[in-house]
Amino acid sequence: MRIDELIAQAKVIWEDALEAAFNISPQEAEFHCKPDRMNEFCNWLHHQKIYHFAGMIVEERSNRWDIHYLFYEEGVAVRILVKTGGPLDQKSFQSISRTIHAADWYEREAEDLFGLVFEGHPRLGDFILHDDVWQEGVEPMRAGFNIGAALENHKPKRDWRPRRIVRAPGSFIMPVGPVYSGDAESVHFHLETVGEEVIRVFPRLFFKYRGVEKIAEGQSVDEALLLAERFAGTTAFSHALAFCMAVEKIGPTVVPERAVALRVFFAELERCRHHIGVIESICNSTGLAVAASQAAILEEDALRLACELAGHRYLFGLVVPGGLSCDLDTDRCCQAVNKLKGIVQRLNDLDQALTASSSFLDRIEEVGIITESQARDYELVGPVARGSSYCNDLRRAQPYLLYDQYDFEIPCEQEGDGYARLRLLFAEVNQSLRIMDQVTENMPTGPVSNPYSVSPGAAVAGVETPRGATWHWVRVAEDGKIARYRPITPSFANWHGLHLAVESFAFQDFPIVLATFGLSVSENDR
Amino acid sequence: MNKWIEKGLRTGVVTTPYPKGRDEAAGISPGLPDAGAEVQDDNNTIASRCPTDALQPTDGPIKVDQRRCIHCFRCVRNAGEPFPWDSGFEWASLMSEASVFPPSFRRSLHIRVIDAGDCGACLNEVKLLNNPYYNMHRLGFFITPTPRQADVLLVIGPVADHMKIPLLKAYEAMPDPKRVMAVGVCALSGGVFRSGFIVGSGVSDLIPVDVEVPGCPPPPLAILHGLLVLAGRSEPHQFIEPANPVEGGVR
Numbered sequence: 001m002r003i004d005e006l007i008a009q010a011k012v013i014w015e016d017a018l019e020a021a022f023n024i025s026p027q028e029a030e031f032h033c034k035p036d037r038m039n040e041f042c043n044w045l046h047h048q049k050i051y052h053f054a055g056m057i058v059e060e061r062s063n064r065w066d067i068h069y070l071f072y073e074e075g076v077a078v079r080i081l082v083k084t085g086g087p088l089d090q091k092s093f094q095s096i097s098r099t100i101h102a103a104d105w106y107e108r109e110a111e112d113l114f115g116l117v118f119e120g121h122p123r124l125g126d127f128i129l130h131d132d133v134w135q136e137g138v139e140p141m142r143a144g145f146n147i148g149a150a151l152e153n154h155k156p157k158r159d160w161r162p163r164r165i166v167r168a169p170g171s172f173i174m175p176v177g178p179v180y181s182g183d184a185e186s187v188h189f190h191l192e193t194v195g196e197e198v199i200r201v202f203p204r205l206f207f208k209y210r211g212v213e214k215i216a217e218g219q220s221v222d223e224a225l226l227l228a229e230r231f232a233g234t235t236a237f238s239h240a241l242a243f244c245m246a247v248e249k250i251g252p253t254v255v256p257e258r259a260v261a262l263r264v265f266f267a268e269l270e271r272c273r274h275h276i277g278v279i280e281s282i283c284n285s286t287g288l289a290v291a292a293s294q295a296a297i298l299e300e301d302a303l304r305l306a307c308e309l310a311g312h313r314y315l316f317g318l319v320v321p322g323g324l325s326c327d328l329d330t331d332r333c334c335q336a337v338n339k340l341k342g343i344v345q346r347l348n349d350l351d352q353a354l355t356a357s358s359s360f361l362d363r364i365e366e367v368g369i370i371t372e373s374q375a376r377d378y379e380l381v382g383p384v385a386r387g388s389s390y391c392n393d394l395r396r397a398q399p400y401l402l403y404d405q406y407d408f409e410i411p412c413e414q415e416g417d418g419y420a421r422l423r424l425l426f427a428e429v430n431q432s433l434r435i436m437d438q439v440t441e442n443m444p445t446g447p448v449s450n451p452y453s454v455s456p457g458a459a460v461a462g463v464e465t466p467r468g469a470t471w472h473w474v475r476v477a478e479d480g481k482i483a484r485y486r487p488i489t490p491s492f493a494n495w496h497g498l499h500l501a502v503e504s505f506a507f508q509d510f511p512i513v514l515a516t517f518g519l520s521v522s523e524n525d526r
Numbered sequence: 527m528n529k530w531i532e533k534g535l536r537t538g539v540v541t542t543p544y545p546k547g548r549d550e551a552a553g554i555s556p557g558l559p560d561a562g563a564e565v566q567d568d569n570n571t572i573a574s575r576c577p578t579d580a581l582q583p584t585d586g587p588i589k590v591d592q593r594r595c596i597h598c599f600r601c602v603r604n605a606g607e608p609f610p611w612d613s614g615f616e617w618a619s620l621m622s623e624a625s626v627f628p629p630s631f632r633r634s635l636h637i638r639v640i641d642a643g644d645c646g647a648c649l650n651e652v653k654l655l656n657n658p659y660y661n662m663h664r665l666g667f668f669i670t671p672t673p674r675q676a677d678v679l680l681v682i683g684p685v686a687d688h689m690k691i692p693l694l695k696a697y698e699a700m701p702d703p704k705r706v707m708a709v710g711v712c713a714l715s716g717g718v719f720r721s722g723f724i725v726g727s728g729v730s731d732l733i734p735v736d737v738e739v740p741g742c743p744p745p746p747l748a749i750l751h752g753l754l755v756l757a758g759r760s761e762p763h764q765f766i767e768p769a770n771p772v773e774g775g776v777r
Contacts (some may be wrong), residue, residue: 103771130688147723156691167639172691178692182669183653186689208643209687215722215747226598226718233647233743296657297540303654304553312556315646317599325603353529423700445551468761523644525686 002084003029003078006049017041027398030081035093038069038084039120045071051080052392053379053460056106056486057473058114060143064088065116069096069103070460070471070488074397079516081460085359095120102379105496113213128206137234140214147355166199174507178207185521193507201502201510205495208525211400216485221247221321221454224482228472229316232489232523234277237270237315238465239487242472245400245461247373250476251321251526253452257444259323264401265333265439266306266315267463272340273302274466275425275432276347278518282422283354285515286363294350301343309336323449333440337433344433351426364418368501368513373415378497381490382426385519388416394464401411406438419514425518456482465490468516492525541661544747545754555615555718556597561611572609575600578711578718581609592617593714593766596742618739618752620762625736627705632675632757634666637707638676638700642693643686643725648743652682660746667753673699678756680749684712686704687724691704697733705736707757709749714738733755738766 007029009019015497017037023029033041045051051071058065064085071080084093095118097103105127107118112128125131129138135153136287164173177188188204212231216224221468228243229236241263246252248255255263280295303313310318318325354360370380375390385392391412393404409426411419458475468490494517501513530753533773542549559580564587567573581601588609601609627635635752641649655662655730656669670676673696684694697706708729716727729735738754754760 049655131686133691145723148722154687158691158695163659178689179638179696180671182671183639183649184641185646185649186643207692208641208683208686209688209724210643210684210719211687211722212719214724215719226596230596230718230742231646234647234650236645237645281765288530290534293658294533294537296654297537297659300654300657300659304551305639307553307556311599312597313651314551314743316597316742317603325599335682353533356529414690520646521641522644525643 002076003027006078006080013044014041024087027377028079028081030083032083035084035086035090037418038082038094039099042071042082042096043068045082046100054100054469054471055503056110056127056439057143057484057486057488058110059458059475060088060114060141065090067093067110068473072398072426072462074392079460079462091115092117092119094118097121101377102156102493105492108327112221113141115137115142128447130160130204130206132157134433142209145214155269161192162202162204165202166194168194168199170194171199173241182257185382187521189510191358191502191507191510198502198505198507198510201389203460203495203498205521208522210526212487212526213485214355216273216482218479218481220478225320225487228431228487231487231526232491232520233314233316234274235270235465235467236317237266238463239470239472240319241267242461242463242465242470242487243461243474243485244319246459246472246474247321247454247476248452249459249461250457251455253322253450253454255323256447256450258446259326259448260401261444262448262469263319264403265328265407265436266310266318267401268436268439269302269306269336269340270315271311271432271466272344272429273299273306273467275429276302276406278342278515279347279350279422279425281366281518282418282512282515284359285511286360287356288357288360291350291354291357291360294346298343298347298350305336305339305343320449320452322452323447325449327448329367330440330443333443337436337440340433342438345430347426347429361419363512364422364508364516366415367418367505367509368516369415369417370497370501374497374500377418378500379493380468381493382464382466383428384420384494384497385468387421387424388413389414392469394462398462400461400463406435408435421516421518428522456480458484467491467520467523468494477516487526489523489526491520494519495524527602537658540658541664542659542747543685544750545665545760549747553611554747556741557611557613558592558595558597558617558740559590559601560610560612561592563587563590565609566650568614571599575604579696587759593619593738593740594711596711596739600690615745616747616751616760617741617744617748617763618737618755619764620755621736621738621766623735625705625756626758627677627756628703629758631703632759634668635677636668636670636675637678637680637753638670638673638696639642639680639682640684640689640693640696640728642689642713644679644710644712648682648712649721651743652680652709652749653750654746660750662750662753665750665754667750673697674701676700676704676772678705678753679705680709680735681713681729682709684716684719684725685729690732693732707739707752707756708735709739709752711740711742711746712739724748737762754776
């Protein structure tokens with residue numbers, strides 16, 4: 001739907017609920033909604049107009065709350081910010097998670113960090129700041145947050161026990177983590193089971209909460225870029241790219257064509273490397289050692305390739321506001337694509353060998369099933385969503401960089417099981433290679449960066465990271481420092497939906513389901 | 527099943543010659559600013575580009591603190607003379623001679639990895655130590671799931687507040703003699719997160735560290751070098767004073 005049509009329609013239907021409706025750019029609209037009508041209005045957007053819910057951004061301005069809800073439409077570059085708010089002494093807002101379940105965790109997060117209460121939300125509390133470590137009433141994201149006072153009552157207990165929900169004969173709890181397995185990220189799982197079947201799983205996250213959003217406040221754009229790059233190192237390039245695109249939009253700064261093409265090139269290289277890594281961990285989770293070793297060789301090859309091209313194995317320090325920090329001549333791009341073709345060829349051989357291994361397929365077929373409607377309810381993103389025929393990819397839905405000029409497919413699978421997600425990873429690597437091939441064929445000439453100067457304002461930019469859609473909201477204050485940096489990450493959405501895939505499946509499938517989700521804890525915890 | 531055996535054999539040996547020989551393959555390390563570089567910086571231009579104070583201006587040549595470098599490449603890629611770069615990977619520093627394990631541990635060490643808030647990159651590099659390129663098993667190094675069987679606690683990440691108790695519990699559960707290895711700039715000093723309200727300035731805030739491996743993330747070979755140093759099988763890059771010794775933190 002065209003943006004002006006939507007605005008006109010909303011103005012008629014929601015005349016009494018909307019305070020303002022206007023477009024910020026040809027692709028972006030902003031609706032200011034009365035706080036007590038938020039639930040109805042968002043419900044209409046999400047369920048009637050079929051807009052995706054992407055996330056929530058809470059800001060404490062000088063004298064008021066600004067709460068933005070981000071929606072977007074598939075296939076048309078239309079992005080909608082629904083804004084509500086109130087004076088700072090208003091601590092209670094209407095919950096939208098009763099009708100849009102995907103907003104569940106966002107509201108819990110805002111309650112924990114800002115102390116806002118969302119009326120109608122059943123499960124506020126113990127989420128980001130753990131109750132056994134922090135006292136109630138610690139609100140770190142508030143402007144006047146006093147760390148000294150918070151630390152006075154900061155007495156971590158050593159004997160935290162989660163609540164037991166399942167009460168049935170023979171039921172027991174399997175606590176896993178935060179320190180578990182050989183080399184897993186820190187997260188706690190609370191698996192409740194009656195014998196074989198997992199009845200309920202409760203992932204306790206945020207052991208790795210580093211307060212990235214708080215650290216960024218008051219930093220310069222250059223400093224915050226380091227954070228954007230380093231809060232989720234395995235998808236560093238995509239997140240740094242989203243951050244840079246947001247600050248470039250505030251500028252506005254035009255990025256030279258060559259830099260745009262190279263950004264596509266490196267983003268796809270990162271996607272290949274990430275997906276090979278997930279394939280490796282899936283093989284590992286089923287105990288298929290040779291396949292895991294083969295995939296690990298390919299992952300290392302891809303890392304070395306990145307290091308040869310950009311100086312860093314995880315592409316740190318490459319993307320900067322205004323372009324890229326270094327150029328790559330076209331010959332080296334071609335050589336890199338040829339090398340990558342070799343890697344993908346070997347990966348496809350591995351795909352064939354896996355497809356012929358029935359013992360492997362037994363473990364991942366019809367395991368960890370997510371249905372399309374579940375994927376939509378939880379607004380899952382990335383390969384997890386596309387494995388359940390919920391085909392949503394920002395490269396197509398909200399074309400950025402040059403993605404609308406390249407010929408590629410968005411692979412999609414129907415079954416929603418572990419195998420569907422694995423097939424999708426293989427297919428996506430091949431599509432990424434196809435994009436990189438086209439980039440090198442038509443590499444524009446010229447500089448790779450334009451001068452960038454900081455200017456005040458706010459903007460949001462979306463990027464399809466290897467794990468799915470990310471949105472980075474940046475507000476730059478008058479003095480050129482970051483007033484609010486809010487990354488909405490794909491792992492946050494997908495961790496929310498993990499329990500669907502684990503519950504009702506056998507206990508021993510849990511590590512496999514977890515591996516096929518390809519989740520990152522650091523990206524979620526921030 | 528035979529197919530997999532055949533596939534494995536066909537791949538051949540890809541393992542690095544390190545530590546017996548030199549590994550000079552491309553892309554094994556992002557490198558660090560050259561600590562021995564004699565660069566004068568009268569106007570503080572180069573040092574001011576460094577966001578983490580890894581390059582510190584002095585009256586003479588710039589002092590390089592490799593332990594703080596996060597490979598942002600701002601001293602190399604921005605306008606002006608690029609700072610000399612060292613492309614090696616043997617960066618591990620020891621706290622003292624006593625940090626090295628007794629000789630009976632030379633041949634084999636068991637390692638418990640603790641992710642205390644890393645970004646995923648350090649952890650991935652640690653995971654890759656088990657891949658055929660690095661294959662740390664051949665050197666007698668094994669990752670163990672339980673701290674009770676571990677000799678080395680390999681800590682990555684700046685130690686986020688919620689991970690302090692799990693980290694301490696794991697450390698306490700380890701039998702003596704035990705050693706702590708801090709891997710990555712975050713674990714050494716808190717890195718880019720150190721100004722946060724919930725992150726301290728690295729592992730040594732909490733438990734005594736024996737060997738430090740800088741890098742963001744340190745490549746697998748740098749971590750391997752750290753393990754070899756701890757086992758007394760390789761020379762450390764340097765000896766350094768413990769940053770902030772923990773009171774009563776005696777082994």
